[in-house]
Amino acid sequence: MRYFSTRGRAPVLSFDDVLLTGLARDGGLYLPESWPQLSPDDLHQLSGAPYAEVARRVMAPFVAGSVIEKDFGQLVEEAYAGFEHASVTPLRQLDPDLWLMDLFHGPTLAFKDVALQLLGRLFDAVLEARGERLTIVGATSGDTGSAAIEACRDRERVDIFILHPHGRTSEVQRRQMTTVEAPNVHNIAVEGTFDDCQDLVKAMFNDGGFRDRLQLSAVNSINWARIMAQIVYYVQAAVSLGAPDRRVSFAVPTGNFGNVFAGYAARRMGVPIERLVVGSNRNDILTRFFENGVMAVEDVYPTLSPSMDIQVSSNFERLLCDLYERDGARVNATLEDFRREGRFRIDPALFDEMPFEGHRLDDEETLAEIRRAYQAYGALIDPHTAIGVAAARRAQARRAEVPSVALATAHPAKFPDAVHKATGVRPELPERLADLYERREHYVTLPNELGRLQTYIQGHARITKDAA
Numbered sequence: 001m002r003y004f005s006t007r008g009r010a011p012v013l014s015f016d017d018v019l020l021t022g023l024a025r026d027g028g029l030y031l032p033e034s035w036p037q038l039s040p041d042d043l044h045q046l047s048g049a050p051y052a053e054v055a056r057r058v059m060a061p062f063v064a065g066s067v068i069e070k071d072f073g074q075l076v077e078e079a080y081a082g083f084e085h086a087s088v089t090p091l092r093q094l095d096p097d098l099w100l101m102d103l104f105h106g107p108t109l110a111f112k113d114v115a116l117q118l119l120g121r122l123f124d125a126v127l128e129a130r131g132e133r134l135t136i137v138g139a140t141s142g143d144t145g146s147a148a149i150e151a152c153r154d155r156e157r158v159d160i161f162i163l164h165p166h167g168r169t170s171e172v173q174r175r176q177m178t179t180v181e182a183p184n185v186h187n188i189a190v191e192g193t194f195d196d197c198q199d200l201v202k203a204m205f206n207d208g209g210f211r212d213r214l215q216l217s218a219v220n221s222i223n224w225a226r227i228m229a230q231i232v233y234y235v236q237a238a239v240s241l242g243a244p245d246r247r248v249s250f251a252v253p254t255g256n257f258g259n260v261f262a263g264y265a266a267r268r269m270g271v272p273i274e275r276l277v278v279g280s281n282r283n284d285i286l287t288r289f290f291e292n293g294v295m296a297v298e299d300v301y302p303t304l305s306p307s308m309d310i311q312v313s314s315n316f317e318r319l320l321c322d323l324y325e326r327d328g329a330r331v332n333a334t335l336e337d338f339r340r341e342g343r344f345r346i347d348p349a350l351f352d353e354m355p356f357e358g359h360r361l362d363d364e365e366t367l368a369e370i371r372r373a374y375q376a377y378g379a380l381i382d383p384h385t386a387i388g389v390a391a392a393r394r395a396q397a398r399r400a401e402v403p404s405v406a407l408a409t410a411h412p413a414k415f416p417d418a419v420h421k422a423t424g425v426r427p428e429l430p431e432r433l434a435d436l437y438e439r440r441e442h443y444v445t446l447p448n449e450l451g452r453l454q455t456y457i458q459g460h461a462r463i464t465k466d467a468a
């Protein structure tokens, strides 16, 4: 498989290069040149198969030609063997037509583990085959950071630097990142928002000299491999609920648009997905966009669902590229306008065939939904998941034609205060994290300044230290 950049001005790359490159050199994101197709027969065969088997078969075409192609099945097996549920991403039925897909059974209790447990292993295998090392820089609003650190800790060929917005994650999220004892892990609290962190990461990639000196790579969903691994659970859920003979909708609590884009990719591959329902918190840029076709940035507000406190959803660029039929110059012009003006508008006609709709919840509605889920189903759900469940119910109230799956993106114990406030129950962390509050934290706090960040990273990355 070959991959092209959404902006059309970077080299077309193989899977291995896309994995190690992260952001394209023209500032774009990589997409596969074609969408591999899952026929109705393929989908029938996947029904009932173990998760790792579905994963291997769904992802095989994306890694075709890679140096790890022959070991891929083994890497996938290992990635999912450590999940605490045998089904990896099990479904729970809430109502006759509403299901919850638990995506938090990995080591850091969030859906990010599903992709990052595989990515860590892919990085290692490709770097080993090439005899190379790299430096990862990532931005997190709370969950990508700990999942990426867990996946990359102690790996000899990788140093990892994670930027989080100072004081804007939950305490559990911060401690999961900052209490890891590993020489290759570096946490940086940036005085700013998640959007600032994401901008800083992109600016480091766009500085060619810095990027080459450090051999930068990405763990955020700008890296295509993240999306690839997330496609799998949409396929798994759809076939479990009757695809290809029955259509299914998904409701996804959304921030950076990576998770829901993976659902869109599954649909492009032939999975019969009816609707992709986007749930937003008060930072509702996407929901407003799906209502009126105008993407307009506002300030970022802190909410009870901090991982979704995002205004600029980087993966929207991948959808835009599809909408514009891969006209990279047009994607670039639209996103340049967005950067300059803080807004752009899309012709609504382009959206006629699209499966998306958006629903927003403020903090009070989020708490009410957590309470409702506890009372109606006995389920403790985290604030992000609550937004997904509410979005699913609202979408079903409009048109209840097919079953809906709401994605449970984090374990409730990551957000104990909100869950306690809504239900009176304080969810317990699993035993292996029980002493999280006693562990020593390691992080530096830096201002939102590219130069300061680059100096810090350059001074601590083994790649530059060894070269000096």
Ligand SMILES: Cc1ncc(COP(=O)(O)O)c(C=O)c1O
Binding pocket: 110, 111, 142, 143, 144, 221, 253, 254, 255, 256, 257, 258, 259, 260, 307, 308, 384, 385, 409, 410
């Ligand atoms: C718990 C949780 N839910 C939802 C989201 C939003 O997902 P995405 O950024 O892929 O849209 C995130 C962050 O990515 C998250 O950590």
Ligand SMILES: N[C@@H](CCOP(=O)(O)O)C(=O)O
Binding pocket: 139, 140, 141, 142, 143, 144, 145, 219, 220, 221, 222, 255, 256, 258, 259, 307, 308
């Ligand atoms: N909510 C995310 C933000 C980063 O998203 P990503 O999917 O691009 O890594 C987080 O928890 O860090």
